[in-house]
Amino acid sequence: KKSPGLPLPPGPPRIPFLGNALDIDITEPHATYARWGHQYGEIIYSRLLGQDYIIVNSEKVARTLSDTRRSAVYAGRPQLSIYKLLGLEYSTAMLPYGDAWRVHRKLFHQTLRSDAAVKYQPIYMSKAISLVQNLLQDGAAPNLETILQAFVATTVLSLTYGYNIESQDHPVVKLVQTLNNMLSKEGTPEKSALFETFPFVKYLPSWIPGLGFLGRLATCRRLTKEVWDQPFEYTKGEVAAGTAPQSVVADFLTSNQEDKGNQPCQELEATMKAAAATVYLAGAETSSSVLHTFILAMILFPEVQEKARAEIDSVVGEDRLPTFGDRDSLPYIEAIICETMRWHPPVPLGIPHATTTDDVYQGFRIPKGVIIIFNEWAMSRDCVNPDHFDPGRHLLPTGELSPNARMSGSSSFGFGRRVCPGRFFAEGVLWAAFVQILATLRFSKATDASGHPVEINPVFTNGVTSQPAPFQLSITGTARAQLIDKYESL
Ligand code: HEM
Incomplete structure (x- = not known):
């Protein structure tokens, strides 16, 4: 109009x-x-x-x-110049509305829609178990951020490409983390505004004092290309050899081979690479931010933690760990996930x-x-008293979940045709992590040398994604923690 x-x-x-x-x-x-x-x-x-x-x-x-x-x-x-300068112009999240974007969304729909994301449940669970093991081992002085980042990195790489990586020192983990760190530093709105207002800056040489970031942008473009190509070629090789485990890229490749009866064409393959690389960029920091916020909330609102454990005890009993089969009987856990997304949305201003x-x-x-x-x-x-962490907001007076309360329906996943296509996948990863954490671990404030609790001032970082600034905490195991090692041998 x-x-x-x-x-x-x-x-x-x-x-x-x-x-x-x-x-x-x-x-x-x-x-x-x-x-x-x-x-x-x-x-x-x-x-x-x-x-x-x-x-x-x-x-x-x-x-x-x-x-x-x-x-x-x-x-x-x-269509901001900064996307191109960072090498991100083909990433799903940055594409203009049109045919190329539709092909990306179709690929995501094939592999990540609500019923398709269910098949990754065994991966969600085994990665959640490794997470609680690592948190427990590090309980005395936990380096929370490193552990959460490693969990998310290894989970996302396993789910996307079928990598079975446990260590954060693996070269692919290092590659994607280096790129993510550089993108969050170099892709700031201020730099974006600079290029929109003074487009000629991008043509200036990086040796001019103050313009060193132009060189770093070139490094980002090179790393983005490596993240696009390297893991994809690995999975392609595994699919060809018939040894590829379940993963988003293996699904992309096999479902599109079935459609056409042969290898996907070069153009479709380039699209798959870009869509797959977007999974890490869009899914890693967002998911680790939700987990980080959840742990902070559990310390600041210990009554929620206790109530969650009581629900798990009554539904699951004490001699086994929760499974996805218990999910519908654990409405309070579901409400905690919804409340975590509400209490501090991980992408405060969306994309x-x-x-x-x-x-x-x-x-x-x-x-x-x-x-x-x-x-x-x-x-x-x-809502009423928004800074209070209250899972009860998402429950009916009977204790059942409110009809629309589901993490994947949260406004924190965005809106309309651009709504996050990874929301069911994220919901699975995070449900598994939340439920195993609550079943096996107890979080509290750290204590100082004289035994007094170290108070936490909840402060959040600023950027496209936002998460709690570092805080001290203590982690101990519940009685059920001894079942974790048995899970490994199942
Ligand atoms: C808790 C974790 C996550 C949160 C909070 C989150 C949030 C968001 C938000 C707010 C958007 C922008 C939506 C809009 O423009 O209206 C988005 C887009 C996107 N997300 Fe997620 N996301 C998460 C996890 C994931 C995961 C695990 C994946 C991949 C498996 C993923 C893939 C994407 C993609 C591809 C887009 C771009 C969609 C488009 O532009 O059409 N996200 N996400």
Whole structure:
């Protein structure tokens, strides 16, 4: 719809050139946008340097815009120069709305839709068992972040490519972790804004003082290519030899061979590589952030931890570990997962969408190409006492799970046609980890030399994904922990 006469949504006053750049708290932009929401309403217009933004703070509005007949209008992605500079322009999450993106989503649908993700359950469970073993071994002075990152790295590489890696020192783990660390440092919104405002910067030589990051961007592009190619070629070889275990890439290759009766064409293979590499980029930090947040919440709200263990004891008994077969009988565990996603959404501002055509919403003009920010953090605050971790929000008075309470339905997975295709997969990985952790481990505050608990100030990191800043803790085993070693021999 062309509607030049209509006003843009309301928003804070802007100054020439910088727009609202000076109004935003860069350590917590989601909180700034939420405050604007209280002042200007559910949908806000803002301008940062040369770029127009619409910020949506309400889940109801986000769903109205992206889950209805308008869904195609809100399914675009901004085409920012930084994606190309980092070598990410072919990643599923950055593709414009169109045919190439549809092929990616079809591949994900084949292997990761809700019923297909179920077949990875044995992998989810055995990786969760290794996680609790590692946490228990390290209980005295746990290096939580390293253990969680290793869990996620080995799990995602096993599920995506069929790698059976236990050690974080494996070259492929090192490769993807180096790339992820570089991407989060070099792919910041500030650098993105710099390239959008001064496009010529990317043509300058990196030896100019202050432009050393141009050289690091080139390294990112090289590493991205390696992450694209290396693990994929490994799985392709295993599939050809008939020795490939179950994995997303093995599924991609075999289901597309079956369709065509021969090897997938080169173009489809390139698409598979890009989609598979997106799994690590999109799934690793997000999943480890959820686990990290969960452990923090269990320490700050010990009554939740106790109640969860009591539920596991009553349903599972004391002489075995929980299995996926117990899942429907453990509504409180399910509610803890939903509450973890709500208490601190791992991607507070989602991944930006962009409009594919002009639109009109409630009398406001929404121009084509404008960047749409779904503020998942603001949406998570729209409840009574939002800072309190209360799984009861997701339960009926009878103790059963509320009809819509499922982790994969959380607004923290985004909206509309761009909703996270890995949500069922993430739900499986995280359910297995949560339930085994609660069944076998007890978390508490660390104690200082004089035996006093070390208080925790819950602070979260800032970036595309957000997780708790490091905190001290103590981990001990419950009576059921002795079953962990037996599980290995099953
Ligand atoms: C708890 C873990 C995860 C969280 C919180 C999460 C969250 C998100 C969010 C917020 C988006 C953007 C949605 C939007 O634009 O509206 C997204 C996109 C995406 N996620 Fe996830 N994700 C998680 C795990 C995963 C996993 C395990 C995979 C792969 C198996 C994955 C694959 C993707 C892909 C491919 C996209 C891009 C979709 C597109 O642009 O069409 N994610 N995710």
